[in-house]
Amino acid sequence: MSVRVGIVGISGFGGGEAMRLIASHPSFELVYAAGEGSAGSRLADRFPGVPARLAELVIQKWDPATLPELDVLFASLPTGASAEALARVPRDVKIVDIGGDHRYVDGWVYGLADVWPTRIEGQLRIANPGCFPAATLNALAPLLVAKLIEPANIVIDAKTGISGAGRGGAESKFGYAETNENLIPYGLLEHVHMPEIGKTIERLSGGSAAGLVFTPHLVPMTRGVLVTAYCRGRTTTEQCLDAARRFYADRALVRVTDKPPQTKWATGSNLAFVSYAADPERNLVIAMGAVDNLGKGAAGQAVQNANLMCGLPETAGLDGASLWP
Template sequence: MSIRVGIIGISGYGGGEAMRLVAGHPSFELVYAAGEGSAGSRLVDRFPGAPAKLADLVIEKWDPTALPRLDVLFASLPTGASADALARVPKDVKIVDIGGDHRWVEGWTYGLADVWPAQIKGKTRVANPGCFPAATLTALAPLLADKLIEPGNIVVDVKTGVSGAGRGGGNSKFGYAEVNEDLAPYGLLKHAHMPEIAKTIERLSGEGSAGGLVFTPHLVPMTRGILATIYCRGRATTEQCFDAAKRFYGGRAFVRVSDKPPHTKWATGSNFAFVSYAADPDRNLVIAMGVVDNLGKGAAGQAVQNANLICGLPETAGLDGAPVWP
Protein backbone atom coordinates (compact mmCIF):
# COMPACT_ATOMS: atom_id res chain seq x y z
CA MET A 1 0.00 0.00 0.00
CA SER A 2 1.41 3.35 -0.93
CA ILE A 3 2.22 6.13 1.51
CA ARG A 4 0.39 9.35 0.73
CA VAL A 5 2.77 12.28 0.48
CA GLY A 6 2.36 16.05 0.27
CA ILE A 7 4.91 18.76 -0.46
CA ILE A 8 4.65 22.42 0.52
CA GLY A 9 6.90 24.86 -1.28
CA ILE A 10 6.98 22.88 -4.50
CA SER A 11 7.79 25.98 -6.54
CA GLY A 12 11.23 26.24 -4.99
CA TYR A 13 14.33 24.26 -5.85
CA GLY A 14 14.17 22.11 -2.72
CA GLY A 15 10.50 21.38 -3.22
CA GLY A 16 11.06 20.52 -6.85
CA GLU A 17 13.80 18.06 -5.94
CA ALA A 18 11.51 16.51 -3.35
CA MET A 19 8.91 16.09 -6.11
CA ARG A 20 11.48 14.33 -8.30
CA LEU A 21 12.50 11.94 -5.54
CA VAL A 22 8.97 11.22 -4.38
CA ALA A 23 7.95 10.52 -7.97
CA GLY A 24 10.64 7.85 -8.23
CA HIS A 25 9.98 6.35 -4.80
CA PRO A 26 8.57 2.81 -4.74
CA SER A 27 6.28 3.40 -1.74
CA PHE A 28 5.42 7.09 -1.91
CA GLU A 29 2.57 8.59 -3.85
CA LEU A 30 2.45 12.36 -4.28
CA VAL A 31 -1.15 13.36 -3.68
CA TYR A 32 -0.81 17.00 -2.69
CA ALA A 33 1.42 19.90 -3.64
CA ALA A 34 1.24 23.48 -2.43
CA GLY A 35 3.14 26.47 -3.68
CA GLU A 36 3.11 30.22 -3.61
CA GLY A 37 3.72 31.63 -7.06
CA SER A 38 2.72 28.43 -8.78
CA ALA A 39 -0.64 27.84 -7.09
CA GLY A 40 -3.30 27.03 -9.63
CA SER A 41 -0.98 25.60 -12.24
CA ARG A 42 -0.41 21.95 -12.96
CA LEU A 43 2.85 20.29 -12.00
CA VAL A 44 3.78 19.87 -15.65
CA ASP A 45 3.42 23.61 -16.26
CA ARG A 46 5.99 24.20 -13.57
CA PHE A 47 8.16 21.15 -14.32
CA PRO A 48 7.97 20.34 -18.03
CA GLY A 49 9.68 17.02 -17.33
CA ALA A 50 7.32 15.97 -14.53
CA PRO A 51 6.46 12.25 -14.64
CA ALA A 52 3.30 11.48 -16.57
CA LYS A 53 1.48 10.19 -13.52
CA LEU A 54 1.92 13.58 -11.78
CA ALA A 55 1.63 15.88 -14.75
CA ASP A 56 -1.92 17.02 -14.07
CA LEU A 57 -1.71 17.41 -10.31
CA VAL A 58 -2.81 20.98 -9.55
CA ILE A 59 -0.64 22.99 -7.18
CA GLU A 60 -2.72 24.35 -4.31
CA LYS A 61 -2.52 27.42 -2.15
CA TRP A 62 -1.37 26.15 1.24
CA ASP A 63 -4.21 25.64 3.71
CA PRO A 64 -3.47 23.32 6.63
CA THR A 65 -7.16 23.04 7.43
CA ALA A 66 -8.05 21.67 4.03
CA LEU A 67 -5.49 18.96 3.49
CA PRO A 68 -6.34 15.65 1.88
CA ARG A 69 -5.49 12.56 3.90
CA LEU A 70 -1.69 12.56 4.11
CA ASP A 71 0.80 10.22 5.72
CA VAL A 72 3.88 12.36 5.22
CA LEU A 73 4.34 16.05 4.52
CA PHE A 74 7.58 17.59 3.24
CA ALA A 75 7.88 21.31 3.91
CA SER A 76 10.37 23.28 1.86
CA LEU A 77 9.76 26.87 2.86
CA PRO A 78 12.06 29.83 3.44
CA THR A 79 13.46 30.16 6.93
CA GLY A 80 10.92 31.89 9.11
CA ALA A 81 7.96 30.63 7.15
CA SER A 82 7.56 27.05 8.30
CA ALA A 83 6.96 27.58 12.02
CA ASP A 84 3.62 29.22 11.33
CA ALA A 85 2.75 27.23 8.26
CA LEU A 86 3.15 23.89 10.00
CA ALA A 87 1.64 24.77 13.37
CA ARG A 88 -1.83 23.58 12.45
CA VAL A 89 -0.96 20.45 10.51
CA PRO A 90 -2.88 17.51 12.04
CA LYS A 91 -0.80 15.50 14.49
CA ASP A 92 -1.19 12.28 12.56
CA VAL A 93 0.53 13.71 9.53
CA LYS A 94 4.25 13.04 9.82
CA ILE A 95 6.36 16.05 8.88
CA VAL A 96 9.88 16.43 7.58
CA ASP A 97 10.70 20.13 7.62
CA ILE A 98 13.41 20.85 5.07
CA GLY A 99 13.40 24.51 6.10
CA GLY A 100 15.23 26.08 8.99
CA ASP A 101 12.64 26.75 11.66
CA HIS A 102 12.60 23.56 13.69
CA ARG A 103 16.23 22.52 14.03
CA TRP A 104 17.10 21.66 17.63
CA VAL A 105 13.65 22.87 18.63
CA GLU A 106 11.62 21.19 21.41
CA GLY A 107 9.27 18.59 20.01
CA TRP A 108 11.31 18.05 16.86
CA THR A 109 14.03 15.53 16.16
CA TYR A 110 17.16 16.75 14.40
CA GLY A 111 17.37 14.60 11.29
CA LEU A 112 21.07 14.05 10.67
CA ALA A 113 20.13 10.72 9.19
CA ASP A 114 23.52 9.17 8.50
CA VAL A 115 24.62 9.83 12.06
CA TRP A 116 21.53 9.27 14.19
CA PRO A 117 19.19 6.97 12.25
CA ALA A 118 17.96 5.15 15.35
CA GLN A 119 16.74 8.37 16.97
CA ILE A 120 14.76 9.30 13.89
CA LYS A 121 12.94 6.01 13.39
CA GLY A 122 9.27 6.30 14.18
CA LYS A 123 9.34 10.00 14.99
CA THR A 124 6.61 12.25 13.58
CA ARG A 125 8.31 15.64 13.55
CA VAL A 126 11.77 15.73 12.02
CA ALA A 127 13.81 18.83 11.22
CA ASN A 128 16.10 18.27 8.26
CA PRO A 129 19.64 19.67 8.71
CA GLY A 130 20.61 22.70 6.69
CA CYS A 131 22.67 22.18 3.56
CA PHE A 132 25.91 23.57 5.03
CA PRO A 133 25.53 21.59 8.27
CA ALA A 134 24.87 18.43 6.25
CA ALA A 135 28.22 18.74 4.47
CA THR A 136 30.10 19.88 7.53
CA LEU A 137 28.76 17.58 10.21
CA THR A 138 28.92 14.44 8.12
CA ALA A 139 32.65 15.02 7.74
CA LEU A 140 33.20 15.94 11.38
CA ALA A 141 31.07 13.32 13.14
CA PRO A 142 33.61 10.47 13.14
CA LEU A 143 36.40 12.76 14.32
CA LEU A 144 34.29 14.12 17.15
CA ALA A 145 33.04 10.68 18.14
CA ASP A 146 36.62 9.44 18.42
CA LYS A 147 37.82 12.65 20.06
CA LEU A 148 40.45 13.12 17.37
CA ILE A 149 39.92 16.88 17.20
CA GLU A 150 39.22 19.74 19.61
CA PRO A 151 35.50 20.54 19.34
CA GLY A 152 36.04 24.15 20.43
CA ASN A 153 38.50 25.07 17.70
CA ILE A 154 37.03 24.39 14.28
CA VAL A 155 37.24 26.56 11.17
CA VAL A 156 34.67 25.73 8.50
CA ASP A 157 35.23 27.20 5.05
CA VAL A 158 32.22 26.21 2.90
CA LYS A 159 31.52 26.79 -0.75
CA THR A 160 28.07 26.49 -2.23
CA GLY A 161 26.34 26.49 -5.59
CA VAL A 162 23.72 29.11 -6.27
CA SER A 163 20.58 26.99 -5.95
CA GLY A 164 21.17 27.12 -2.21
CA ALA A 165 20.06 30.74 -2.27
CA GLY A 166 16.62 29.61 -3.34
CA ARG A 167 14.49 30.68 -6.19
CA GLY A 168 12.61 33.60 -4.77
CA GLY A 169 15.67 35.76 -5.14
CA GLY A 170 15.33 37.40 -8.47
CA ASN A 171 18.03 39.71 -7.18
CA SER A 172 20.63 40.69 -9.76
CA LYS A 173 23.28 39.50 -7.31
CA PHE A 174 22.08 35.98 -8.07
CA GLY A 175 21.65 36.77 -11.76
CA TYR A 176 23.67 34.77 -14.24
CA ALA A 177 25.59 37.74 -15.62
CA GLU A 178 26.99 38.59 -12.20
CA VAL A 179 27.43 35.19 -10.57
CA ASN A 180 29.13 33.69 -13.61
CA GLU A 181 32.91 34.11 -13.43
CA ASP A 182 32.55 35.35 -9.86
CA LEU A 183 33.26 34.04 -6.40
CA ALA A 184 32.87 35.75 -3.04
CA PRO A 185 32.55 35.10 0.69
CA TYR A 186 29.46 36.35 2.52
CA GLY A 187 27.84 36.41 5.94
CA LEU A 188 31.18 36.49 7.76
CA LEU A 189 31.05 35.75 11.48
CA LYS A 190 27.27 35.62 11.50
CA HIS A 191 25.80 33.12 9.05
CA ALA A 192 22.44 31.67 10.08
CA HIS A 193 23.75 28.10 10.00
CA MET A 194 26.39 28.69 12.69
CA PRO A 195 24.28 27.97 15.80
CA GLU A 196 22.96 24.76 14.25
CA ILE A 197 26.49 23.56 13.56
CA ALA A 198 27.77 24.61 16.97
CA LYS A 199 24.89 22.87 18.72
CA THR A 200 25.42 19.65 16.79
CA ILE A 201 29.16 19.67 17.41
CA GLU A 202 28.40 19.83 21.10
CA ARG A 203 26.09 16.85 20.84
CA LEU A 204 28.55 14.88 18.75
CA SER A 205 31.47 15.61 21.04
CA GLY A 206 29.61 15.42 24.30
CA GLU A 207 31.40 18.59 25.31
CA GLY A 208 29.97 21.89 26.33
CA SER A 209 31.18 24.58 24.02
CA ALA A 210 31.78 24.98 20.34
CA GLY A 211 32.17 28.72 20.93
CA GLY A 212 35.34 28.81 18.89
CA LEU A 213 33.53 27.77 15.73
CA VAL A 214 34.38 29.82 12.65
CA PHE A 215 32.08 29.46 9.66
CA THR A 216 32.52 31.24 6.32
CA PRO A 217 30.28 30.52 3.33
CA HIS A 218 31.23 31.36 -0.25
CA LEU A 219 29.07 31.62 -3.33
CA VAL A 220 30.52 29.63 -6.26
CA PRO A 221 29.41 29.81 -9.90
CA MET A 222 27.65 26.49 -10.14
CA THR A 223 24.04 25.46 -9.69
CA ARG A 224 24.38 22.53 -7.29
CA GLY A 225 26.95 21.33 -4.81
CA ILE A 226 28.50 22.12 -1.46
CA LEU A 227 32.04 21.52 -0.31
CA ALA A 228 33.08 22.08 3.29
CA THR A 229 36.81 22.33 3.93
CA ILE A 230 37.23 22.12 7.69
CA TYR A 231 40.39 23.01 9.58
CA CYS A 232 40.65 21.34 12.98
CA ARG A 233 43.21 21.02 15.72
CA GLY A 234 44.25 17.54 16.77
CA ARG A 235 47.15 15.12 16.86
CA ALA A 236 45.52 12.39 14.78
CA THR A 237 47.19 10.95 11.72
CA THR A 238 45.47 10.84 8.35
CA GLU A 239 45.13 7.11 8.79
CA GLN A 240 43.42 7.48 12.14
CA CYS A 241 40.91 9.87 10.60
CA PHE A 242 40.11 7.47 7.79
CA ASP A 243 39.83 4.57 10.20
CA ALA A 244 37.44 6.53 12.35
CA ALA A 245 35.29 7.44 9.34
CA LYS A 246 35.24 3.93 7.95
CA ARG A 247 34.18 2.53 11.30
CA PHE A 248 31.63 5.26 11.89
CA TYR A 249 30.01 4.88 8.49
CA GLY A 250 30.60 1.13 8.03
CA GLY A 251 27.45 -0.37 6.60
CA ARG A 252 25.84 3.02 6.07
CA ALA A 253 24.54 3.54 2.53
CA PHE A 254 24.99 7.20 1.80
CA VAL A 255 28.36 8.28 3.15
CA ARG A 256 31.42 7.39 1.10
CA VAL A 257 34.88 7.75 2.56
CA SER A 258 37.14 8.85 -0.28
CA ASP A 259 40.90 8.63 -0.22
CA LYS A 260 41.04 11.44 -2.79
CA PRO A 261 39.77 14.97 -2.10
CA PRO A 262 36.08 14.84 -3.03
CA HIS A 263 34.46 16.65 -5.95
CA THR A 264 31.02 18.19 -5.70
CA LYS A 265 30.10 16.68 -9.06
CA TRP A 266 30.44 13.19 -7.60
CA ALA A 267 27.24 13.80 -5.64
CA THR A 268 25.11 15.69 -8.16
CA GLY A 269 21.52 14.52 -8.15
CA SER A 270 22.13 11.94 -5.44
CA ASN A 271 21.79 11.58 -1.68
CA PHE A 272 25.47 10.76 -1.25
CA ALA A 273 27.89 12.55 1.01
CA PHE A 274 31.60 12.15 0.33
CA VAL A 275 34.07 12.69 3.14
CA SER A 276 37.85 12.74 3.16
CA TYR A 277 40.69 13.70 5.46
CA ALA A 278 44.27 14.94 5.52
CA ALA A 279 46.19 15.36 8.76
CA ASP A 280 49.59 16.48 9.94
CA PRO A 281 50.15 15.60 13.59
CA ASP A 282 53.36 17.62 13.66
CA ARG A 283 51.36 20.72 13.00
CA ASN A 284 48.44 19.69 15.22
CA LEU A 285 46.29 19.83 12.11
CA VAL A 286 43.39 17.79 10.79
CA ILE A 287 41.60 18.81 7.59
CA ALA A 288 38.19 17.25 7.07
CA MET A 289 36.31 17.58 3.79
CA GLY A 290 32.63 16.97 3.11
CA VAL A 291 30.75 17.13 -0.18
CA VAL A 292 27.00 16.96 -0.79
CA ASP A 293 24.51 18.05 -3.39
CA ASN A 294 22.83 20.92 -1.57
CA LEU A 295 19.46 19.86 -2.99
CA GLY A 296 20.16 16.15 -2.35
CA LYS A 297 21.74 15.25 0.98
CA GLY A 298 21.55 18.99 1.73
CA ALA A 299 17.77 19.11 1.34
CA ALA A 300 15.35 16.77 -0.43
CA GLY A 301 17.53 13.65 -0.45
CA GLN A 302 18.06 13.69 3.28
CA ALA A 303 14.37 14.55 3.73
CA VAL A 304 13.33 11.41 1.89
CA GLN A 305 15.87 9.42 3.90
CA ASN A 306 14.31 10.82 7.08
CA ALA A 307 10.83 9.98 5.80
CA ASN A 308 11.97 6.44 5.12
CA LEU A 309 13.22 6.17 8.70
CA ILE A 310 10.00 7.67 10.05
CA CYS A 311 7.87 5.26 8.04
CA GLY A 312 9.90 2.18 8.79
CA LEU A 313 10.96 1.73 5.17
CA PRO A 314 14.42 0.70 4.00
CA GLU A 315 16.58 3.80 4.38
CA THR A 316 17.57 3.71 0.72
CA ALA A 317 14.07 3.42 -0.75
CA GLY A 318 13.79 5.80 -3.68
CA LEU A 319 17.31 7.05 -3.13
CA ASP A 320 19.43 4.51 -4.94
CA GLY A 321 19.86 6.48 -8.16
CA ALA A 322 23.48 7.05 -9.11
CA PRO A 323 24.68 10.65 -9.42
CA VAL A 324 24.37 12.36 -12.79
CA TRP A 325 27.88 12.67 -14.19
CA PRO A 326 29.23 14.69 -15.87
Protein backbone atom coordinates in the same frame (compact mmCIF):
# COMPACT_ATOMS: atom_id res chain seq x y z
CA MET B 1 2.84 -0.12 1.14
CA SER B 2 1.59 3.19 -0.26
CA VAL B 3 2.44 6.37 1.64
CA ARG B 4 0.40 9.47 0.76
CA VAL B 5 2.77 12.42 0.46
CA GLY B 6 2.41 16.19 0.07
CA ILE B 7 4.95 18.92 -0.72
CA VAL B 8 4.64 22.55 0.33
CA GLY B 9 6.85 24.97 -1.58
CA ILE B 10 7.01 22.76 -4.63
CA SER B 11 8.05 25.54 -7.00
CA GLY B 12 11.34 26.19 -5.22
CA PHE B 13 14.52 24.26 -5.88
CA GLY B 14 14.19 22.12 -2.74
CA GLY B 15 10.53 21.35 -3.33
CA GLY B 16 11.13 20.55 -6.98
CA GLU B 17 13.95 18.18 -6.07
CA ALA B 18 11.70 16.49 -3.50
CA MET B 19 9.09 16.01 -6.23
CA ARG B 20 11.69 14.47 -8.54
CA LEU B 21 12.74 11.94 -5.90
CA ILE B 22 9.20 11.13 -4.78
CA ALA B 23 8.06 10.62 -8.38
CA SER B 24 10.25 7.51 -8.62
CA HIS B 25 9.93 6.36 -5.01
CA PRO B 26 8.67 2.78 -4.67
CA SER B 27 6.30 3.59 -1.75
CA PHE B 28 5.58 7.32 -1.81
CA GLU B 29 2.56 8.62 -3.74
CA LEU B 30 2.46 12.36 -4.35
CA VAL B 31 -1.15 13.44 -3.84
CA TYR B 32 -0.79 17.08 -2.77
CA ALA B 33 1.36 19.98 -3.96
CA ALA B 34 1.17 23.52 -2.66
CA GLY B 35 2.80 26.86 -3.38
CA GLU B 36 2.13 30.57 -3.50
CA GLY B 37 2.87 32.08 -6.90
CA SER B 38 2.39 28.73 -8.63
CA ALA B 39 -1.05 27.95 -7.13
CA GLY B 40 -3.57 26.96 -9.80
CA SER B 41 -0.94 25.57 -12.16
CA ARG B 42 -0.63 21.92 -13.09
CA LEU B 43 2.60 20.21 -12.20
CA ALA B 44 3.28 19.79 -15.91
CA ASP B 45 3.08 23.56 -16.35
CA ARG B 46 5.88 24.07 -13.84
CA PHE B 47 7.82 20.89 -14.55
CA PRO B 48 7.29 19.79 -18.17
CA GLY B 49 9.31 16.61 -17.61
CA VAL B 50 7.18 15.33 -14.74
CA PRO B 51 5.91 11.72 -15.12
CA ALA B 52 2.58 11.51 -16.91
CA ARG B 53 0.75 10.18 -13.85
CA LEU B 54 1.55 13.43 -11.99
CA ALA B 55 1.14 15.87 -14.87
CA GLU B 56 -2.44 16.92 -14.06
CA LEU B 57 -1.94 17.36 -10.31
CA VAL B 58 -2.93 20.98 -9.57
CA ILE B 59 -0.77 23.04 -7.23
CA GLN B 60 -2.89 24.36 -4.35
CA LYS B 61 -2.54 27.56 -2.36
CA TRP B 62 -0.85 26.55 0.88
CA ASP B 63 -3.36 26.35 3.71
CA PRO B 64 -3.02 23.77 6.53
CA ALA B 65 -6.80 23.86 7.02
CA THR B 66 -7.43 22.36 3.57
CA LEU B 67 -4.90 19.51 3.61
CA PRO B 68 -6.15 16.23 2.16
CA GLU B 69 -5.50 12.98 4.01
CA LEU B 70 -1.70 12.65 4.15
CA ASP B 71 0.85 10.41 5.78
CA VAL B 72 3.89 12.65 5.21
CA LEU B 73 4.23 16.36 4.44
CA PHE B 74 7.50 17.85 3.13
CA ALA B 75 7.75 21.58 3.80
CA SER B 76 10.29 23.45 1.66
CA LEU B 77 9.72 27.05 2.67
CA PRO B 78 12.11 29.94 3.37
CA THR B 79 13.38 30.20 6.93
CA GLY B 80 10.80 32.12 8.94
CA ALA B 81 7.87 31.07 6.76
CA SER B 82 6.90 27.66 8.11
CA ALA B 83 6.68 27.65 11.92
CA GLU B 84 3.20 29.12 12.34
CA ALA B 85 1.57 27.20 9.50
CA LEU B 86 3.14 23.83 10.32
CA ALA B 87 1.91 24.16 13.91
CA ARG B 88 -1.62 23.87 12.47
CA VAL B 89 -0.97 20.61 10.60
CA PRO B 90 -2.72 17.64 12.27
CA ARG B 91 -0.41 15.87 14.69
CA ASP B 92 -0.79 12.49 13.01
CA VAL B 93 0.70 13.81 9.76
CA LYS B 94 4.45 13.25 9.75
CA ILE B 95 6.37 16.39 8.76
CA VAL B 96 9.87 16.86 7.41
CA ASP B 97 10.73 20.56 7.48
CA ILE B 98 13.42 21.16 4.85
CA GLY B 99 13.56 24.84 5.87
CA GLY B 100 15.26 26.26 8.92
CA ASP B 101 12.46 27.06 11.37
CA HIS B 102 12.62 23.92 13.50
CA ARG B 103 16.28 22.96 13.83
CA TYR B 104 16.91 22.31 17.53
CA VAL B 105 13.39 23.41 18.44
CA ASP B 106 11.54 21.54 21.21
CA GLY B 107 9.25 18.87 19.82
CA TRP B 108 11.31 18.43 16.65
CA VAL B 109 14.11 15.94 16.06
CA TYR B 110 17.22 17.13 14.24
CA GLY B 111 17.37 14.84 11.21
CA LEU B 112 21.07 14.16 10.69
CA ALA B 113 20.16 10.86 9.12
CA ASP B 114 23.55 9.24 8.57
CA VAL B 115 24.77 10.05 12.07
CA TRP B 116 21.64 9.56 14.22
CA PRO B 117 19.26 7.27 12.25
CA THR B 118 17.77 5.60 15.33
CA ARG B 119 16.69 8.97 16.72
CA ILE B 120 14.60 9.54 13.59
CA GLU B 121 12.82 6.19 13.33
CA GLY B 122 9.11 6.48 14.08
CA GLN B 123 9.18 10.22 14.82
CA LEU B 124 6.45 12.63 13.73
CA ARG B 125 8.39 15.89 13.40
CA ILE B 126 11.83 16.09 11.77
CA ALA B 127 13.90 19.22 11.16
CA ASN B 128 16.11 18.61 8.14
CA PRO B 129 19.69 19.89 8.47
CA GLY B 130 20.86 22.73 6.28
CA CYS B 131 23.07 22.08 3.28
CA PHE B 132 26.30 23.33 4.89
CA PRO B 133 25.71 21.32 8.10
CA ALA B 134 24.99 18.21 6.01
CA ALA B 135 28.46 18.38 4.44
CA THR B 136 30.24 19.63 7.55
CA LEU B 137 28.80 17.36 10.21
CA ASN B 138 29.05 14.15 8.20
CA ALA B 139 32.78 14.87 7.84
CA LEU B 140 33.36 15.89 11.47
CA ALA B 141 31.16 13.36 13.28
CA PRO B 142 33.55 10.36 13.22
CA LEU B 143 36.45 12.48 14.48
CA LEU B 144 34.43 14.14 17.24
CA VAL B 145 33.01 10.85 18.50
CA ALA B 146 36.48 9.25 18.47
CA LYS B 147 37.99 12.30 20.25
CA LEU B 148 40.53 12.79 17.47
CA ILE B 149 39.95 16.56 17.21
CA GLU B 150 39.25 19.41 19.61
CA PRO B 151 35.64 20.66 19.29
CA ALA B 152 36.49 24.22 20.36
CA ASN B 153 38.96 24.99 17.58
CA ILE B 154 37.29 24.34 14.23
CA VAL B 155 37.47 26.69 11.25
CA ILE B 156 35.11 25.84 8.39
CA ASP B 157 35.54 27.10 4.83
CA ALA B 158 32.50 26.23 2.71
CA LYS B 159 31.55 26.65 -0.94
CA THR B 160 28.05 26.25 -2.38
CA GLY B 161 26.41 26.27 -5.77
CA ILE B 162 23.90 28.99 -6.60
CA SER B 163 20.83 26.80 -6.11
CA GLY B 164 21.72 26.74 -2.40
CA ALA B 165 20.56 30.35 -2.22
CA GLY B 166 17.06 29.38 -3.33
CA ARG B 167 15.12 30.42 -6.40
CA GLY B 168 14.33 33.93 -5.14
CA GLY B 169 11.89 36.32 -6.74
CA ALA B 170 12.05 39.39 -8.92
CA GLU B 171 14.54 41.01 -6.54
CA SER B 172 16.89 38.02 -6.48
CA LYS B 173 20.60 38.95 -6.59
CA PHE B 174 21.62 35.51 -7.80
CA GLY B 175 21.07 35.80 -11.53
CA TYR B 176 23.60 34.84 -14.18
CA ALA B 177 25.16 38.29 -14.52
CA GLU B 178 25.74 38.63 -10.78
CA THR B 179 27.15 35.16 -10.14
CA ASN B 180 28.96 34.06 -13.31
CA GLU B 181 32.77 34.36 -13.06
CA ASN B 182 32.36 35.48 -9.47
CA LEU B 183 33.19 34.17 -5.97
CA ILE B 184 31.18 35.68 -3.13
CA PRO B 185 31.73 35.30 0.63
CA TYR B 186 28.63 36.01 2.71
CA GLY B 187 27.02 35.51 6.10
CA LEU B 188 30.30 36.22 7.90
CA LEU B 189 30.22 35.54 11.67
CA GLU B 190 26.44 35.13 11.76
CA HIS B 191 25.31 32.67 9.09
CA VAL B 192 21.99 31.00 9.90
CA HIS B 193 23.60 27.53 9.85
CA MET B 194 26.19 28.31 12.54
CA PRO B 195 23.97 27.55 15.55
CA GLU B 196 23.02 24.07 14.36
CA ILE B 197 26.62 23.26 13.45
CA GLY B 198 27.83 24.40 16.86
CA LYS B 199 25.13 22.57 18.81
CA THR B 200 25.71 19.34 16.91
CA ILE B 201 29.48 19.55 17.43
CA GLU B 202 28.83 19.86 21.16
CA ARG B 203 26.41 16.94 21.21
CA LEU B 204 28.80 14.72 19.29
CA SER B 205 31.88 15.63 21.32
CA GLY B 206 30.57 16.48 24.77
CA GLY B 207 32.71 19.62 24.64
CA SER B 208 32.35 23.29 23.76
CA ALA B 209 32.25 24.65 20.20
CA ALA B 210 32.83 28.21 21.37
CA GLY B 211 35.71 28.81 18.94
CA LEU B 212 33.77 27.78 15.82
CA VAL B 213 34.44 29.87 12.71
CA PHE B 214 32.27 29.33 9.63
CA THR B 215 32.59 31.21 6.35
CA PRO B 216 30.44 30.26 3.33
CA HIS B 217 31.08 31.28 -0.27
CA LEU B 218 28.84 31.28 -3.34
CA VAL B 219 30.52 29.83 -6.43
CA PRO B 220 29.26 29.90 -10.04
CA MET B 221 27.95 26.35 -10.34
CA THR B 222 24.39 25.12 -10.08
CA ARG B 223 24.72 22.36 -7.44
CA GLY B 224 27.15 21.20 -4.85
CA VAL B 225 28.66 21.95 -1.44
CA LEU B 226 32.31 21.44 -0.56
CA VAL B 227 33.42 21.98 3.03
CA THR B 228 37.02 22.13 4.22
CA ALA B 229 37.24 22.16 8.02
CA TYR B 230 40.51 22.93 9.80
CA CYS B 231 40.77 21.26 13.20
CA ARG B 232 43.28 20.70 16.02
CA GLY B 233 44.29 17.12 16.73
CA ARG B 234 47.47 15.04 17.02
CA THR B 235 46.36 12.19 14.82
CA THR B 236 47.24 10.79 11.41
CA THR B 237 45.40 10.70 8.12
CA GLU B 238 45.01 6.92 8.37
CA GLN B 239 43.58 7.14 11.88
CA CYS B 240 41.00 9.64 10.68
CA LEU B 241 40.06 7.51 7.68
CA ASP B 242 39.84 4.39 9.85
CA ALA B 243 37.58 6.19 12.35
CA ALA B 244 35.27 7.30 9.54
CA ARG B 245 35.16 3.85 7.95
CA ARG B 246 34.18 2.31 11.28
CA PHE B 247 31.64 5.02 12.02
CA TYR B 248 29.96 4.67 8.61
CA ALA B 249 30.48 0.92 8.18
CA ASP B 250 26.74 0.23 7.83
CA ARG B 251 25.70 3.55 6.32
CA ALA B 252 24.95 3.09 2.63
CA LEU B 253 24.84 6.77 1.71
CA VAL B 254 28.21 7.95 3.03
CA ARG B 255 31.42 7.25 1.12
CA VAL B 256 34.81 7.53 2.84
CA THR B 257 37.48 8.22 0.23
CA ASP B 258 41.27 8.43 0.27
CA LYS B 259 41.15 11.29 -2.23
CA PRO B 260 39.84 14.78 -1.51
CA PRO B 261 36.15 14.79 -2.51
CA GLN B 262 34.68 16.78 -5.36
CA THR B 263 31.20 18.25 -5.63
CA LYS B 264 30.58 16.57 -8.98
CA TRP B 265 30.81 13.14 -7.33
CA ALA B 266 27.56 13.81 -5.47
CA THR B 267 25.56 15.66 -8.13
CA GLY B 268 21.98 14.45 -8.38
CA SER B 269 22.42 11.97 -5.52
CA ASN B 270 21.91 11.65 -1.78
CA LEU B 271 25.52 10.62 -1.23
CA ALA B 272 27.93 12.32 1.15
CA PHE B 273 31.66 12.02 0.49
CA VAL B 274 34.15 12.54 3.32
CA SER B 275 37.93 12.49 3.48
CA TYR B 276 40.78 13.65 5.71
CA ALA B 277 44.38 14.83 5.81
CA ALA B 278 46.30 15.15 9.06
CA ASP B 279 49.73 16.19 10.28
CA PRO B 280 50.32 15.28 13.95
CA GLU B 281 53.54 17.31 14.03
CA ARG B 282 51.54 20.46 13.31
CA ASN B 283 48.53 19.45 15.44
CA LEU B 284 46.43 19.84 12.29
CA VAL B 285 43.53 17.84 10.85
CA ILE B 286 41.70 18.78 7.65
CA ALA B 287 38.22 17.25 7.33
CA MET B 288 36.49 17.48 3.95
CA GLY B 289 32.89 16.84 2.96
CA ALA B 290 31.05 17.08 -0.35
CA VAL B 291 27.31 16.79 -0.99
CA ASP B 292 24.72 17.91 -3.50
CA ASN B 293 23.06 20.85 -1.74
CA LEU B 294 19.67 19.82 -3.17
CA GLY B 295 20.30 16.13 -2.41
CA LYS B 296 21.90 15.33 0.94
CA GLY B 297 21.73 19.06 1.65
CA ALA B 298 17.94 19.27 1.26
CA ALA B 299 15.44 16.98 -0.49
CA GLY B 300 17.55 13.80 -0.56
CA GLN B 301 18.10 13.78 3.19
CA ALA B 302 14.45 14.76 3.67
CA VAL B 303 13.34 11.63 1.79
CA GLN B 304 15.90 9.59 3.77
CA ASN B 305 14.39 10.96 6.98
CA ALA B 306 10.86 10.21 5.79
CA ASN B 307 11.89 6.63 5.00
CA LEU B 308 13.17 6.25 8.57
CA MET B 309 10.00 7.82 9.99
CA CYS B 310 7.79 5.44 8.03
CA GLY B 311 9.76 2.25 8.73
CA LEU B 312 10.83 1.89 5.11
CA PRO B 313 14.28 0.89 3.83
CA GLU B 314 16.43 3.95 4.40
CA THR B 315 17.68 4.03 0.81
CA ALA B 316 14.25 3.65 -0.81
CA GLY B 317 14.09 5.99 -3.79
CA LEU B 318 17.65 7.18 -3.15
CA ASP B 319 19.92 4.50 -4.53
CA GLY B 320 20.39 5.95 -8.01
CA ALA B 321 23.86 6.86 -9.23
CA SER B 322 25.06 10.46 -9.27
CA LEU B 323 25.05 12.38 -12.56
CA TRP B 324 28.25 12.38 -14.60
CA PRO B 325 29.34 14.53 -16.34
